[in-house]
Amino acid sequence: MKPPTIHPIEPRIVLRASEVWKSYDDGSITVLKGVDFAAREGQTVALCGPSGCGKSTLLHLLGGLDEPDRGSVAVNSTELSRHRSRLNLLRYDIGFVFQLHNLIPDLTLQENCLIPTVAAGINRGAALARLKHLTDRTGLSHRLHHRIQKLSGGERQRTALCRALMNSPRILLADEPTGSLDEETSSTVFQLLLDIAATEGVTLVMATHDRALAARCDRLVDMHDGRIREPQPD
Amino acid sequence: MIFLKLILTNLLRHRIRSLISIAGIAFSVAAMLTIVTILQGAVGMFSGILSSDSQIIVFERNVSDLFFSNVPASALTEISTWPIVQHADPVLFGVVTSSDHPIITCFGITAADARLRKATWLEGSRANFARQPDDVVLGQRAAEFLHAHLNSSVAIGNGTFHVAGIIQTANGFEDGGVFMPLPAAQDFFHKPGASSVITIKLSDKKFVDEFKQRIKAHYPDLIALEDAEFTRSYSQFKILKATAWTVGGCGLLLGGLGVANTMIMSVFTRIREIAILRVNGFSNLQIATMIFGESALVSVFGAITGLLLGAAFLWVLKLIPALHGYVDVTIQPFIVLTVIVLAFLTGVAGALYPAMYAMRIRAVEALRFE
Ligand SMILES: Nc1ncnc2c1ncn2[C@@H]1O[C@H](COP(=O)(O)OP(=O)(O)OP(=O)(O)O)[C@@H](O)[C@H]1O
Numbered sequence: 129m130k131p132p133t134i135h136p137i138e139p140r141i142v143l144r145a146s147e148v149w150k151s152y153d154d155g156s157i158t159v160l161k162g163v164d165f166a167a168r169e170g171q172t173v174a175l176c177g178p179s180g181c182g183k184s185t186l187l188h189l190l191g192g193l194d195e196p197d198r199g200s201v202a203v204n205s206t207e208l209s210r211h212r213s214r215l216n217l218l219r220y221d222i223g224f225v226f227q228l229h230n231l232i233p234d235l236t237l238q239e240n241c242l243i244p245t246v247a248a249g250i251n252r253g254a255a256l257a258r259l260k261h262l263t264d265r266t267g268l269s270h271r272l273h274h275r276i277q278k279l280s281g282g283e284r285q286r287t288a289l290c291r292a293l294m295n296s297p298r299i300l301l302a303d304e305p306t307g308s309l310d311e312e313t314s315s316t317v318f319q320l321l322l323d324i325a326a327t328e329g330v331t332l333v334m335a336t337h338d339r340a341l342a343a344r345c346d347r348l349v350d351m352h353d354g355r356i357r358e359p360q361p362d
Numbered sequence: 363m364i365f366l367k368l369i370l371t372n373l374l375r376h377r378i379r380s381l382i383s384i385a386g387i388a389f390s391v392a393a394m395l396t397i398v399t400i401l402q403g404a405v406g407m408f409s410g411i412l413s414s415d416s417q418i419i420v421f422e423r424n425v426s427d428l429f430f431s432n433v434p435a436s437a438l439t440e441i442s443t444w445p446i447v448q449h450a451d452p453v454l455f456g457v458v459t460s461s462d463h464p465i466i467t468c469f470g471i472t473a474a475d476a477r478l479r480k481a482t483w484l485e486g487s488r489a490n491f492a493r494q495p496d497d498v499v500l501g502q503r504a505a506e507f508l509h510a511h512l513n514s515s516v517a518i519g520n521g522t523f524h525v526a527g528i529i530q531t532a533n534g535f536e537d538g539g540v541f542m543p544l545p546a547a548q549d550f551f552h553k554p555g556a557s558s559v560i561t562i563k564l565s566d567k568k569f570v571d572e573f574k575q576r577i578k579a580h581y582p583d584l585i586a587l588e589d590a591e592f593t594r595s596y597s598q599f600k601i602l603k604a605t606a607w608t609v610g611g612c613g614l615l616l617g618g619l620g621v622a623n624t625m626i627m628s629v630f631t632r633i634r635e636i637a638i639l640r641v642n643g644f645s646n647l648q649i650a651t652m653i654f655g656e657s658a659l660v661s662v663f664g665a666i667t668g669l670l671l672g673a674a675f676l677w678v679l680k681l682i683p684a685l686h687g688y689v690d691v692t693i694q695p696f697i698v699l700t701v702i703v704l705a706f707l708t709g710v711a712g713a714l715y716p717a718m719y720a721m722r723i724r725a726v727e728a729l730r731f732e
Pocket residue numbers: 152153157159178179180181182183184185186335727
């Protein structure tokens with residue numbers, strides 16, 4: 129009997145962009161020039177590069193908020209164009225965190241966080257339980273019924289993080305999530321993001337200018353002039 | 363809940379704007395309610411004149427207005443003899459003027475007429491009706507504005523008449539009318555031997571169709587209609603009603619434009635918020651529902667306020683003595699329902715473009731702007 133050959137099991141690829149092109153204004157500005165990118169399950173990836181190099185654009189394409197001109201984007205091995213619907217992608221598979229918290233100011237923290245669950249038709253009891261869990265993790269449980277206007281910048285960003293994770297997506301796309309915070313707050317919020325991503329097993333792709341933060345991710349991908357400079361994993 | 367909260371939050375965020383559009387709908391609903399109710403009341407009253415103690419009205423075929431209808435005396439004489447007819451009352455309508463009253467309705471009738479029988483005689487008695495050719499009986503209100511009392515003489519049109527009685531009736535038109543003996547009226551309005559209509563009471567309701575058939579056979583120039591049928595088909599009523607609904611509808615249209623304007627503003631100032639909802643999984647349907655919900659709420663609030671306002675206004679009208687009997691302030695449930703439905707539809711229509719606009723908002727672009 130031959131002993132079984134052991135292969136190191138690499139996590140599967142959950143997010144992939146292949147030869148993605150994107151231009152704006154009828155092609156006068158080409159932002160992405162054949163981007164190849166992949167992220168494995170549970171990985172944290174930092175997307176770095178100068179302002180205007182196309183980081184946000186790529187994140188939007190990966191999350192199905194926009195469509196590439198050429199090339200394809202696949203989530204969980206299903207090409208976006210063939211995905212059941214982009215709506216379900218946003219509802220169940222992907223969470224977004226932006227530089228600006230993008231919360232609705234006159235609603236409370238709880239109401240803001242319940243929005244994705246209302247959209248997806250998740251029952252309120254389950255949603256509240258999930259919210260309790262997330263706000264405990266992010267230290268916001270005493271703020272549930274405060275309006276967003278009353279929260280500090282760091283609290284708002286943590287709220288945005290909770291909201292993004294409400295429907296337990298497997299992928300979190302963050303566009304400079306701490307970009308509007310001071311250095312110290314930024315560092316703590318970022319660490320929280322990494323911790324939660326790790327415990328939830330979420331794949332995190334994050335655009336950032338901050339090299340120090342980027343270094344805390346599993347992988348750092350450099351974007352330059354619409355292209356990615358990193359050897360692709362297989 | 364959150365859904366409702368999103369809608370309410372937005373309405374509360376722009377209170378003045380919301381109030382203005384609610385007021386817009388409210389005023390148009392109030393206007394519609396009052397106009398339609400008053401006209402409906404007037405039509406009801408007018409048909410009341412015709413149907414007093416009768417089931418059928420006979421008049422000249424193809425006339426646009428009963429004032430132009432001529433029914434010959436020979437027809438009356440013969441119809442009265444038909445066994446299925448209990449009584450046939452001729453009525454000649456005319457309009458006269460007095461010194462400070464442009465319009466007084468005149469009824470040329472016989473002493474047997476139900477109007478005189480059923481009225482409360484305030485002065486004089488029915489026995490004296492038509493004793494003299496220049497005798498008239500006045501409705502209570504007509505007596506008031508003509509400053510007439512029993513045995514005084516009044517100038518009506520270019521004649522002078524002797525007041526033989528004053529009666530009180532439930533009907534505003536009749537109460538403000540002048541009742542003349544038929545021959546005097548025929549003379550006065552230059553319609554010798556004719557009446558405008560004959561109101562018929564049959565010996566039994568089951569003879570209605572037979573009666574109509576007989577009229578058709580014997581008098582091809584006349585037409586017999588049941589009261590309800592007449593009210594439905596009389597073109598003057600149709601015109602009145604159409605006018606009422608059109609005027610009301612125009613008001614509502616204006617209210618609707620107000621809602622549309624509010625909703626457009628509401629969507630334009632909320633592009634970012636809508637984009638956020640979209641990124642968080644809101645479907646087009648959910649977004650549209652939110653917009654329609656908002657405008658429906660405005661319309662429903664507006665409609666309720668409007669109905670209260672209209673009812674209050676009608677109630678005030680009822681208190682004005684001069685209008686007594688003319689304005690029937692009974693608000694019919696069907697009018698209320700129609701007004702609510704129309705207000706609701708207006709709201710929905712007003713939200714159509716805004717909702718479509720909202721559904722086309724692309725999250726990526728909207729979120730780029732601060
Ligand atoms: N809708 C659009 N219309 C026109 N140009 C656009 C549009 N969206 C993005 N761009 C352009 O595409 C380029 C890349 O934009 P993107 O936001 O992806 O850059 P970025 O790497 O995220 O920059 P930053 O670090 O400043 O956020 C920019 O030059 C931008 O002006």
